[in-house]
Amino acid sequence: MNVLSDNFAMFREGFLGTVELTALSAALALVLGTLIAAFRVSPVPALRIFGTAWVTLLRNTPLVLLFLAVTLGLPALGLKGWDSFWLAVMALGCYTSAFICEAIRSGINTVPVGQAEAARSIGMTFNQTLGQIVLPQAARTAIPPIGSLMIALAKNTAIASGFNVTELGSVQKTLNAASGYDIYVIFLWIAVCYIIITFTISGLFRLLENRLAVAR
Amino acid sequence: MSEVSVTKDATPVADALVVLNNVNKHFGALHVLQDIDLTIARGEVVVVIGPSGSGKSTLCRTINRLETTDSGTISIDGKPLPQEGRELARLRADVGMVFQSFNLFAHKTVLENVTLGQVKVRKTDRKTAETKARSLLDRVGVGAQADKYPAQLSGGQQQRVAIARALAMDPKVMLFDEPTSALDPEMINEVLEVMRQLAADGMTMVVVTHEMGFARSAANRVVFMADGKIVEEARPDQFFANPRSDRAKDFLSKILHH
Secondary structure (H helix, E strand, O other), rough: HHHHHHHHHHHHHHHHOOOOOOOHHHHHHHHHHHHHHHHHOOHHHHHHHHHHHHHHHOOOHHHHHHHHHHHHHHHHOOOOOHHHOOHHHHHHHHHHHHHHHHHHHHHHHOOOOHHHHHHHHOOOOHHHHHHHHHHHHHHHHHHHHHHHHHHHHHHHHHHHHHHOOOOHHHHHHHHHOOOOHHHHHHHHHHHHHHHHOOOOOOOHHHHHHHHHHHHO | OOOOOOOOOOOOOEEEEEEEEEEEEEEEEEEEEEEEEOOOOOEEEEEEEEOOOOOHHHHHHHHOOOOOOEEEEEOOOEEHHHHHHHHHHHHHEEEEEEEEOOOOOOOOOOOOOOHHHHHHHOOHHHHHHHHHHHEEEEEEEHHHOOOHHHHHHHHHHHHHHHHHHHOOOOOOOOEEEEOOOOHHHHHHHHHHHHHHHHHHHHOOEEOOOHHHHHHHOOOOEEEEEEEEEEEEOOHHHHHHOOOHHHHHHHHHHHHHHO
């Protein structure tokens, strides 16, 4: 009796659920994180304050609490009808964005100030300076920590199983309840699924790192 | 130490391009620019010299507001320097700046360095921008390096690319902040030669430098600064042959006889 072959459809669904949740949360986290990092280095004080508050709040909140806030808080505020998958993307994306922001900001800080001065002195605006000159160079430094954050995000998606989202964690819960299978074997196969995801992420980031290293 | 009042025996300014009026700046307790009045005429080459820490680099950087000022006004071509934002960016595009440490965009090729401002700021189409960039790179003698990255070039070549990058914006005035101070001695001349050519072509230039030879041969006026003040202004031949202030005499005796 093999857990994997007996329940292959369920494993596949769980695996795809985790991949989808990771990919969409990662996209949200990268976009938000870059935006918030731009806020934090902006010359406009209100944006800087907003960026700092965003990071401080999200970085210090337990993820489960954030899930609770999103699944219970948003409907209470009148935002009903979101399905639990998208609520999970929102919670994971916002949470991870705080860390991405700080990784990008550490990259920004490694770009010599003369680069931005040169850009400003040929008449580029703040947005152009950041987008054309500073961020592309900051990326080289920020990519390795962002890779780690993406792997952490992939593992954090397991929390979503507690909030009605189909992913690898929910496979384990269902199969445990079904009984008859060795619990260790279930965990082993789930671990294999996570290993596939994390190795893919680290491989992608190694490729990215190599590409950026050449362009100089 | 006797103080000589600042004398302005350079030609009276008919067509003022850059005007600094009573500019003051502090770095904490240090009063780095003290009541600076300076007018630069169109086509004039002004060389600013003085001991380190005298405020000459800061003066140069205030002209395109890379350094803010505490009081006083700066205007370029009749327009006061805006505080910040798009207006300031537009005005900066008209003021070329060359830095001591080149500051070429490290992740862009030489050609991209010279086209970027034209395309993004001047909204020139890419083809026209490239043609212009190549001709400017040829003019400063680094045309063959167009597709390399800055790190692959020597310091002298990088600085000449930086000059081409500034020229690509068709600036009204060029600011040089110690352009040869980071260069090996053998590369200094290739950069100075480009600057001399630029001066001969009638570009308005403000040059902060320690190269007295350049000051002698290319400047219309020498501005000597010490301790945040303009101590003396004169034509280069007068200044070097017959400095009036003790501070300038002292400075020249230290650098010219060794």
